[in-house]
Amino acid sequence: MTLFSKPSGRVVIATLLFLWALALPFAACAAPVDPDQVFKNASDIMAQGDLSAAVAELQKIPKPAKGEDGEAYARSRMQIARLEFSLGEMEKASAAAKDVLALYPDNSEAKNFAASVAAARQPGYVTFFKDCLRFLPSLLKGAVTTLLLVVGTMLISPLGGLLIALGRISAFRPVSALCWFVIWFFRGTPLLLQLFFIYYGLPSLGITLPPATAAIIGLGLNYSAYLGEIIRGGIQSIDHGQMEAAKAIGMTYRQAMRRVIIPQTYKRLMPPIGNEFIALIKDTALVSTIAMVELMRSADQLFNTYFNVTALVLAALVYLAFTTLFTFIFQRIEYRAGIYEHR
Amino acid sequence: MRGFMNTDRQPLIELQGIVKRFKSLTAVNGVSLSVYPGEKLVIIGPSGSGKSTLLRSINFLEEIDEGTVRFEGHEVGYHRRHGKLHLDKQSVICPLRAEIGMVFQHFHLFPHMTVLGNVMEGPLTVQKKPAAEARQIALDMLAKVGLSDKQDVYPATLSGGQKQRVAIARALAMRPKLMLFDEPTSALDPELVGEVFDTIHTLADEGMTMIIVTHHMGFARELADRVMFMEKGDFIAQGTPQEFFDNQGGNERIKSFLSRLI
Numbered sequence: 001m002t003l004f005s006k007p008s009g010r011v012v013i014a015t016l017l018f019l020w021a022l023a024l025p026f027a028a029c030a031a032p033v034d035p036d037q038v039f040k041n042a043s044d045i046m047a048q049g050d051l052s053a054a055v056a057e058l059q060k061i062p063k064p065a066k067g068e069d070g071e072a073y074a075r076s077r078m079q080i081a082r083l084e085f086s087l088g089e090m091e092k093a094s095a096a097a098k099d100v101l102a103l104y105p106d107n108s109e110a111k112n113f114a115a116s117v118a119a120a121r122q123p124g125y126v127t128f129f130k131d132c133l134r135f136l137p138s139l140l141k142g143a144v145t146t147l148l149l150v151v152g153t154m155l156i157s158p159l160g161g162l163l164i165a166l167g168r169i170s171a172f173r174p175v176s177a178l179c180w181f182v183i184w185f186f187r188g189t190p191l192l193l194q195l196f197f198i199y200y201g202l203p204s205l206g207i208t209l210p211p212a213t214a215a216i217i218g219l220g221l222n223y224s225a226y227l228g229e230i231i232r233g234g235i236q237s238i239d240h241g242q243m244e245a246a247k248a249i250g251m252t253y254r255q256a257m258r259r260v261i262i263p264q265t266y267k268r269l270m271p272p273i274g275n276e277f278i279a280l281i282k283d284t285a286l287v288s289t290i291a292m293v294e295l296m297r298s299a300d301q302l303f304n305t306y307f308n309v310t311a312l313v314l315a316a317l318v319y320l321a322f323t324t325l326f327t328f329i330f331q332r333i334e335y336r337a338g339i340y341e342h343r
Numbered sequence: 344m345r346g347f348m349n350t351d352r353q354p355l356i357e358l359q360g361i362v363k364r365f366k367s368l369t370a371v372n373g374v375s376l377s378v379y380p381g382e383k384l385v386i387i388g389p390s391g392s393g394k395s396t397l398l399r400s401i402n403f404l405e406e407i408d409e410g411t412v413r414f415e416g417h418e419v420g421y422h423r424r425h426g427k428l429h430l431d432k433q434s435v436i437c438p439l440r441a442e443i444g445m446v447f448q449h450f451h452l453f454p455h456m457t458v459l460g461n462v463m464e465g466p467l468t469v470q471k472k473p474a475a476e477a478r479q480i481a482l483d484m485l486a487k488v489g490l491s492d493k494q495d496v497y498p499a500t501l502s503g504g505q506k507q508r509v510a511i512a513r514a515l516a517m518r519p520k521l522m523l524f525d526e527p528t529s530a531l532d533p534e535l536v537g538e539v540f541d542t543i544h545t546l547a548d549e550g551m552t553m554i555i556v557t558h559h560m561g562f563a564r565e566l567a568d569r570v571m572f573m574e575k576g577d578f579i580a581q582g583t584p585q586e587f588f589d590n591q592g593g594n595e596r597i598k599s600f601l602s603r604l605i
Contacts (some may be wrong), residue, residue: 092432105361213542241447241449241451242451242453244404244447244451245445245447245451245452245453245510246453247404247437247439247440247449248402248404248440248443248444248445248514248517249440249444249464249465249469249513249514249517250437250438250440250441250465250469250470250517251437251465251468251469252433252437253433255468255469259464259468260453260464263455264453264454264455340454340455340456340498340499341499342495342497342499343498343499
């Protein structure tokens with residue numbers, strides 16, 4: 001027992017420290033809970049994937065007595081609320097959020113959470129319509145831009161197409177060759193490439209265009225080329241006798257074209273031109289690549305902000321509304337243009 | 344009637360040595376022809392003999408390869424470049440065409456214009472007359488062909504005979520000096536031929552100069568001052584209707600052609 005008979009000071013201290021360390025867990029049981037420890041434990045349990053157990057762990061943090069700081073409590077209840085929400089326990093999630101609100105009625109996090117729990121408990125269509133209302137303003141802004149692009153191109157391209165068509169059938173070789181080239185180029189390359197060239201490429205030649213101008217020019221040229229071929233086909237489909245009859249009463253080529261030939265193409269051009277314009281409505285989505293915020297871009301932005309598919313569904317509905325509207329308009333024009341054929 | 348052959352009067356239209364080739368085919372082969380004011384010339388002949396091509400050459404719808412066209416004594420319509428004939432520019436050709444009315448086998452009415460619109464179109468667009476005046480001319484012409492009640496309908500609603508009468512009114516509205524009829528009744532149902540003949544007859548009685556290509560021999564006989572028979576791109580016989588139809592000018596070829604028709 002020499003060891004005990006002459007205990008040194010150091011040994012005594014070390015022994016005492018050891019005993020204290022052994023006693024520590026027992027002491028913790030009796031002492032009030034340490035919130036940090038609870039959160040740490042909870043997150044460990046969560047990491048193992050047992051969300052219910054994590055909830056049980058977090059429940060250990062008691063409601064604060066009057067005058068005590070309730071920050072940890074609020075934090076734990078919010079976390080419980082989120083966990084219960086993930087577990088699909090809407091009642092419990094909402095109860096946890098309400099616990100926080102009982103203590104801190106102004107807690108915005110709890111408020112928002114309660115609102116989204118309430119939203120999650122709504123039938124799907126209510127959520128959908130609420131989302132629609134939420135997204136509609138910015139989508140409609142984009143839709144207006146799309147509509148302006150569509151209408152602008154619809155005004156430019158038939159005129160451009162007519163010029164190209166007349167140029168193509170012109171007896172003057174340089175003109176018909178030039179028009180052939182325009183058609184060849186703009187039909188033969190992707191619209192996306194043409195837009196890139198106009199918006200990103202032209203500045204290197206010293207021509208910088210605002211996105212809207214670049215978009216209208218790109219769409220206008222591209223659609224003029226397509227309509228040029230359609231209109232040429234329309235003109236050449238008119239019975240040759242019409243041109244002869246027009247010439248026989250003394251008309252010039254121009255007069256015959258303007259008064260006799262071209263007016264007769266309207267009816268038969270409406271279906272293919274209508275087709276092109278329906279394609280145009282959707283092709284305007286491509287200009288989102290040159291920094292224009294139109295319908296597609298707005299939907300994309302909303303989708304990326306809220307990660308909510310409703311924005312995309314809504315965009316699809318707006319596109320459908322546009323195509324339906326224009327289909328109807330073209331049908332009316334076709335009917336009106338062909339009224340002289342009705343017996 | 345023989346007076347029309349009188350050479351001291353100036354022909355309204357005079358063709359000399361007209362040649363028109365389509366690739367390897369020579370459709371018209373050196374035709375010469377004079378038509379005097381007030382004369383009614385009927386051209387007959389088998390199909391493919393070049394009758395229509397000749398008629399179309401007269402108002403420059405065909406560009407001839409050789410020959411000259413004289414209208415009221417003046418050589419018109421062509422210039423020579425690098426030894427080839429070329430049609431003059433529109434500013435020369437169009438006013439000439441405006442003086443020559445043409446009626447087609449298949450009418451070629453403008454389907455997108457009303458009957459009145461069709462007849463007004465020449466005075467309005469070509470002669471640039473005020474709308475009211477063009478309209479009055481058109482109404483007069485429609486009255487002449489007996490279709491005043493159809494002025495506001497579209498051609499699609501008309502019968503073939505009515506369409507052809509509108510086409511005649513459309514040509515007449517330009518006040519032409521010469522009328523060309525290219526088989527005006529060939530596309531019509533037999534019962535509709537009469538109304539178109541009657542209309543042409545009325546014009547003939549008014550003294551209109553006309554050249555008619557037709558396969559209706561009865562019509563040719565009744566209307567013509569002179570009948571010309573065309574085959575393989577040239578005239579092989581001509582004469583008064585009596586000479587022509589009674590003894591076929593003694594020509595075996597014409598005899599067999601006529602016997603097949605009648």
